[in-house]
Amino acid sequence: xxxxxxxxxxxxxxxxxxxxxxxxxxxxxxxxxxxxxxxxxxxxxxxxxxxxxxxxxxxxxxxxxxxxxxxxxxxxxxxxxxxxxxxxxxxxxxxxxxxxxxxxxxxxxxxxxxxxxxxxxxxxxxxxxxxxxxxxxxxxxxxxxxxxxxxxxxxxxxxxxxxxxxxxxxxxxxxxxxxxxxxxxxxxxxxxxxxxxxxxxxxxxxxxxxxxxxxxxxxxxxxxxxx
Amino acid sequence: xxxxxxxxxxxxxxxxxxxxxxxxxxxxxxxxxxxxxxxxxxxxxxxxxxxxxxxxxxxxxxxxxxxxxxxxxxxxxxxxxxxxxxxxxxxxxxxxxxxxxxxxxxxxxxxxxxxxxxxxxxxxxxxxxxxxxxxxxxxxxxxxxxxxxxxxxxxxxxxxxxxxxxxxxxxxxxxxxxxxxxxxxxxxxxx
Numbered sequence: 042x043x044x045x046x047x048x049x050x051x052x053x054x055x056x057x058x059x060x061x062x063x064x065x066x067x068x069x070x071x072x073x074x075x076x077x078x079x080x081x082x083x084x085x086x087x088x089x090x091x092x093x094x095x096x097x098x099x100x101x102x103x104x105x106x107x108x109x110x111x112x113x114x115x116x117x118x119x120x121x122x123x124x125x126x127x128x129x130x131x132x133x134x135x136x137x138x139x140x141x142x143x144x145x146x147x148x149x150x151x152x153x154x155x156x157x158x159x160x161x162x163x164x165x166x167x168x169x170x171x172x173x174x175x176x177x178x179x180x181x182x183x184x185x186x187x188x189x190x191x192x193x194x195x196x197x198x199x200x201x202x203x204x205x206x207x208x209x210x211x212x213x214x215x216x217x218x219x220x221x222x223x224x225x226x227x228x229x230x231x232x233x234x235x236x237x238x239x240x241x242x243x244x245x246x247x248x249x250x251x252x253x254x255x256x257x258x259x260x261x262x263x264x265x266x267x268x
Numbered sequence: 269x270x271x272x273x274x275x276x277x278x279x280x281x282x283x284x285x286x287x288x289x290x291x292x293x294x295x296x297x298x299x300x301x302x303x304x305x306x307x308x309x310x311x312x313x314x315x316x317x318x319x320x321x322x323x324x325x326x327x328x329x330x331x332x333x334x335x336x337x338x339x340x341x342x343x344x345x346x347x348x349x350x351x352x353x354x355x356x357x358x359x360x361x362x363x364x365x366x367x368x369x370x371x372x373x374x375x376x377x378x379x380x381x382x383x384x385x386x387x388x389x390x391x392x393x394x395x396x397x398x399x400x401x402x403x404x405x406x407x408x409x410x411x412x413x414x415x416x417x418x419x420x421x422x423x424x425x426x427x428x429x430x431x432x433x434x435x436x437x438x439x440x441x442x443x444x445x446x447x448x449x450x451x452x453x454x455x456x457x458x459x
Contacts (some may be wrong), residue, residue: 054439057446089450096399101419105303108316109323113298116327120294
């Protein structure tokens with residue numbers, strides 16, 4: 042029986058499977074009956090067989106098995122981690138979100154801590170008691186003496202848990218506060234405040250000792266003060 | 269007595285997942301396909317660590333989606349596609365990172381199989397290295413069709429599903445891959 046005639050392309054497509062023994066007996070016969078038409082392919086088949094016979098000893102499956110033997114354990118660990126509720130806290134997305142919120146909070150707190158510097162410093166003299174501003178001792182560096190150091194202001198006294206002003210420095214601060222407050226008031230009222238018989242130094246020294254009721258009373262009195 | 273379940277087919281694995289026998293199904297699923305996925309990933313990324321990471325990623329993804337697997341293709345084909353996508357994404361990311369950081373790319377052809385020292389002799393060890401080097405230097409289609417046919421023993425129809433190429437095209441690629449490997453190996457052996 043005459044075998045089917047194969048074109049060069051057709052026989053080339055069958056050659057690898059023919060060489061590696063993966064063709065059916067019928068297909069093998071077809072290839073073999075056509076090979077004499079392509080002598081260069083016969084030589085090529087010989088070369089391929091020689092080379093691949095040298096490689097037959099290579100057991101890729103065995104090689105890979107050694108590389109992948111820990112993969113099941115690793116996958117089970119990953120799956121167990123994913124099931125755990127703690128997984129959400131170690132999740133990259135969660136960490137990123139928390140870090141983002143943290144950055145926003147820090148940025149906002151920095152923004153608001155600096156904001157008062159840009160605010161109009163004029164004082165609202167008709168403010169209510171509830172709106173009374175906190176008195177801050179944040180003094181600009183430019184207003185402090187050249188040789189001034191913060192540790193000079195607050196020095197612990199024996200074992201007690203409170204701090205006392207050095208008299209000279211407290212006086213300096215008092216002058217600075219005067220200049221600041223009166224300077225600001227000057228801008229809006231062109232007049233000066235008198236604290237009466239009590240010295241400003243005394244006020245500052247005892248500010249933290251004033252009772253809440255007394256403080257409210259002072260504010261009440263100040264409400265009616267005309268400047 | 270310990271009850272050992274031997275799952276036979278892909279269909280049974282999927283059924284186990286559907287029934288909720290996740291652990292049994294996962295173990296069988298991983299055991300069956302880990303080498304295949306690892307080798308596919310390795311052919312693309314050419315180093316063990318990345319190939320292992322990709323293999324784990326593929327399994328985690330596949331296990332998550334397995335319940336919805338429609339069985340329009342075989343599990344192997346589906347896994348192959350996931351693996352190739354992941355490996356290609358990995359390479360793209362790596363190329364971009366290398367470009368941004370001006371870092372030297374990892375040494376390619378990190379064919380550091382631990383069994384080298386256990387090979388029969390130094391000559392066969394070298395031969396294996398050379399063979400894998402030549403294989404990894406082939407164009408992607410040729411390399412893939414050769415590997416899937418020669419090592420995995422898949423049919424051309426299955427490979428066609430995986431690679432999205434016609435069977436005729438695959439056969440031509442297979443022939444050219446075999447021809448190139450033989451030519452290069454012959455040159456090497458004659459040196």
